[in-house]
Amino acid sequence: MKKHPVLLLIIGLGLLIALQSEVVMPLIYKVVQSDLFLVESKDEASQMPISNNMTALAFGYCNAYVKSNLEDDELVTFQEKPINVWSLGNYQYVVNAEYSITKADQTTTSKYACKISYKNGDQLEGAEDIKNWTVDGLSEPNQK
Secondary structure, three states, X not given: OOXXXXXXXXXXXXXXXXXXXXXXXXXXXXHHHOOOOOOOOOOOOOOOOOOXXXXXXXXXXXXXXXXXXXOOOOEEEEOOOOOEEEEEEOOEEEEEEEEEEEEOOEEEEEEEEEEEEEOOOXXXXXXXXXXXXXXXXXXXXXXX
């Protein structure tokens, strides 16, 4: 065996490749084709920007999150409507909006993108409670 280490390495690699292609990959394909990762929801994803009650709430909660991350001496003013809101499905939204910050008589306008999720699924009764929402991500301010 010690005389042919390269041959042993090639045989081992061949066995690993055969195991992966004949056992592991078919199993992965079966799992992917199953309903294991399927989430049934009344909220469908949209490639186009949308506007409804849930997107308005998402916009308001993203604004509150942005405001909570600012310093005390900064005055923030948000636009009445977001630039765009997209539904990712299953009550997950991406909000693109603009706001102005005034600090020491200097006003800066910025844009943000916020990913926010409603945690209660199709049970919309608690949608107006901020505790039922989670901000999953916020972009860095894009200043003009």
